[in-house]
Amino acid sequence: NGRKDKNTDLTQLNISYVKSPFNLQIMVMKEKQLLEQEFANDGIEIIWHEINSGAKQAEAMAAGSLDIASVMNSASVIIANSAGNELDVIDIVSRPEQTFAVMVMEDGPKTVKDLAGKIVAGPKGTVLHQMLAAIEEKEDLEGVQLVSMSLPQAQTALIAGKVDAALLAASLIIKTQAAGGRILTSSEGYVVPLLLSVSPQSFVENHSDIIDRYTAVQQKAYEYIQNNQADAIAIGAEAQGLSNIDAENLFDRSGIAREFTKEDLSGLEGDVDFLKNLDMIENAVEASCMIGKTLNVK
Amino acid sequence: MVENAPEVIIQDLNRIYKGSDEAVHAVKDISLTLTPGSFTALVGFSGCGKTTLLRMLAGLEEPSSGSISLFPENSYPAVIFQTPRLLPWMTIKKNMNIALRHRVIPRQNKREIKKRVHAALEMVGLNDRADAYPHELSGGMAQRVGLARALCQESGFMLMDEPFSSLDALTRENLQKELKSIWEKKKSTTLFITHDIAEALVLASRILIMKEGSIIADLDRNDWILRNKPEAAIMSLMNNPLIPRMVYATS
């Protein structure tokens, strides 16, 4: 009953709408209005906010402007939590091992080993950075120099021949391929990136039923995708303004996931260590503390 | 209509400019009373401090020491500056209008304002140029607009700094007559700076001669010294470096 009271205060639900890299569940949920239908009877209005950046979603949640971040990468979640912005993982969206890649131009380094001593462009402190660090470690490379820039700039710098390699994701991979680029390696075998749904801890505590219903809807979207793959991909293509072929390509790389597993949890722990080792977070956080109380780790 | 004309009492007035090169003692220890409704001319060499004195009376310059008192206190002078000072972004008519907004009561009385502006421009012979902008006027025309603006304020206190300097002899003579007749009707307390001694003699009942910041002579028009060849007399007074402070008016 107490819960019900809290529900009645809630007249709107602010959710971020993150399309890229290729978060098909979210796109299906929004385009098919699954959440709107779910909450229609409670008089809860769903408000979508298009925010791609993890950092900005974290800020918006701290400000109370955002209740659920539909997709955040694990690094952003850890960084926010470490800085005292308590956010809980409420669901998994995908493990996009194929979505992130090191790319070079045709005449660039031939193998991963050739990256030694090269200049690589990409965003610092993200899963891409983590991927590069993992490659360096695993392949025992020396002198790889990361120049920090955003993805579009990294792509431009690569194509303009100003850097030897670039860390890219999703659409930009396809576009770079079209522009004569080549995938040197994806993150597969080096790191498992995690894309997660997140909500402020206070919100999870006060509105666990809402969270449950949200994850259930996301589950429904997942099932819809499995059962009507072509339709779903068409929705994604429409939402992102891509051709169906590109969309399918992206979908195949997106590694969409159904449930948060024990491996994911240890992956999250690994991410914490990575960020800590690079001095990008000050306070280590327990991975388990970031798991929302509603989340069922399988 | 002397009720509107204030009495002006100046006591030990001094003005020292701290210039970029040296300090200039522009007005030195001037004490003076302008009786209500009097017309006083102020003459003196270029740079002797006439404008400075007038500006202090107009409240535009702070005295370095000394005081200026007006009775009644709320008297406000109509000022003619040494340069015409017409706002370049307004037509002549508009320039005149804004001078009247506070003078014509009730303020809403647009017709009265219009009438006065018309009459004043008529007097200076510029009615046909009412819609021109200041930069389209000749030097003398601009000066006449400045005069018209001051006269149409119908103030009981007039401060005029060489209002006729850029006018030809005939226009000047006509305007002197106009000014005289207006003053005769209105009897405003008037201080009139001029370089033309004949003009001072025609218009003023009292003539002050200023030199190096001081009033060196204070003459009444009926003074014996002005009986014959008054111009020569005034010139010689102005020229005499020895006179400490001669007040002929009292003699």
Add this chain to the structure above:
Amino acid sequence: MVENAPEVIIQDLNRIYKGSDEAVHAVKDISLTLTPGSFTALVGFSGCGKTTLLRMLAGLEEPSSGSISLFPENSYPAVIFQTPRLLPWMTIKKNMNIALRHRVIPRQNKREIKKRVHAALEMVGLNDRADAYPHELSGGMAQRVGLARALCQESGFMLMDEPFSSLDALTRENLQKELKSIWEKKKSTTLFITHDIAEALVLASRILIMKEGSIIADLDRNDWILRNKPEAAIMSLMNNPLIPRMVYATS
């Protein structure tokens, strides 16, 4: 030194201003020759077109029609404007200096420039204010600086627009004398606008009377009409509305 003084030939000169209210025909069909080394005074009512004519001679205003020719062609006038036009961001000395940079050859001759500036300021009695800024001067002082600036250029062609209008009688008389003696030495072709007919008679050998844009009389100082009461004669000429174009000089 007449070699530097140009001959000025004005033919069918017209100037029409398209003002914001109405068109003004400021100069009407003027044809005129100023002989080399002559001193000509130009008198007329306020707004009759004197300044416009002078500005066209100075090359500051385009004629609407007609032509102005100078012999020799490269003559450049020293101009005294109706307002002093001193650059407010420079001291008096600097204002004078920049007028001389092109006149003193070789240009590097700083000493010569200094000497001339000193002499010119001396003449107008403002040497002690050489380091003051224009806004620190009285109206008459600023006008005298304008005069000094034009005179120190030592040009063979002088255009002066009421250079003494804000000066007291004595200063004016002194400067008239100075100007006369300079002109006598240098014999520049000079056009001198004034409102003071006595001044025109003292200085000029030829007097032009302008009315409503036209030259209505062209008098030589020795003309019979100026034999007695010349001022009254000129005034009556100026006033007569019927005279079409009287050229007395030739009579």
Add this chain to the structure above:
Amino acid sequence: MKKLKWTAALETLAVPFLLLALWALASERQWVHPYLLPSPLRVAKAALRLAESGALFKHLGVSFQRVIIGFFITLGIAVPLSFLIHSLPFLKRLLRVPLEFLRSVPPISTIPLLILWFGIGEASKTAIIVMASFFPVFLNLMGGLNNIEEDWKELARSLQLDQGEYIRFVLFPAAFPSFLTGIQLGLSYCWRALMGAEMIAAASGLGYLILDSQDMGRIDRVFVGIFTLGICGILLDKILIKAFNCLIPWKDLEEEQNW
């Protein structure tokens, strides 16, 4: 007269056409990678596609509204504030340091605070635009007000103009040229600020179009966005000047325009 107009138009458009030709040549000859410098034709096609689908107009409309609102808020703060500061010296001493401080702070650096105060809706976007365009308007107007000639102040005093009349008849007309520079600069900085503003949770707008196209690797659309911004900037500037021209009869601003 007609001929004159022709040559004027020719001169005006010469450089743009030259640049266009150069661009066409550069992409034709593949001097640079065609991905980074798409051909004019491709950009035109992208523009057409965006226009046909109506997306371009939606983006434009949204951004236009933001620019207008932001600009008028800027005017609404900067104009009264500068007149107030001009007439009340203690306000100047009070506000000097905070305003000087804000002057060098990049609006986008304050996004966390803006989100905190204004949320992620329109308000914080508008705040970015206001911050970006405030100082050109404010400083220019202050400059204009402070450089007014002493003569006019004295005249106003001697004519006993009250504060309102003084502002209307003397202060504002005298400061007007500077004010004009200020609003022209301010308006451009409104357009420019769109990118920063639409970084915050936007789903449409020209800034969003550019950002999103960059993310999606659609450089042709980035160009469409840039051109739309540039052209709209020119047009809005013209309209604004015309509007001010109607309000202020004593000057022909189109001629007066600083350039």
Add this chain to the structure above:
Amino acid sequence: MKKLKWTAALETLAVPFLLLALWALASERQWVHPYLLPSPLRVAKAALRLAESGALFKHLGVSFQRVIIGFFITLGIAVPLSFLIHSLPFLKRLLRVPLEFLRSVPPISTIPLLILWFGIGEASKTAIIVMASFFPVFLNLMGGLNNIEEDWKELARSLQLDQGEYIRFVLFPAAFPSFLTGIQLGLSYCWRALMGAEMIAAASGLGYLILDSQDMGRIDRVFVGIFTLGICGILLDKILIKAFNCLIPWKDLEEEQNW
């Protein structure tokens, strides 16, 4: 006199202190999420940490250099260009459209082109700064030049000043108040542009510090960056005015300063 100075300082610092107190109170009472508004103490600690490690000075040094270089390039282009356009009207007609266009284009939207032309080194960062600060300087100077009184032009003509003397003695002094507004605005926009500039492959600089800290959720460091920018902006402005004061003896700029 001493007392006067005291009250002046008090007035100047009143608002900053008030804001500081409010901030302290807000974070003490936890009116807002401490993640978005860290306490003054935490910000001070972060600043101290950054200062101790020398990182802050490194960032500051790098950014300062970029600002200075960018600003002088802006001056170097805008000043001669505006004088040229002022004296050669055909140049105005030629360059009008391209410059009007650029006026509303956000510098950061051109990053792809800048990377293409200038690479990822200092040049493209400088280009961003120049683009951001060019128009305030240019438009203000144009405004100043075009609003010069006809009287002075005539005087210059009648004194036969040559072009150089005309510029030196007449044009520049007359346009100076506007120019001053322009450079003050330009300088602030240089500081502001650091964020955009240091988006391009930077590893240090205050803009980078802010961006990186935003990404890393270190809002306390964002504040350190903002404060450093704001304070350095004030200081550099003061120094610049002093320097100009030495160059230009005819005015006391510190008093003349628009505010």
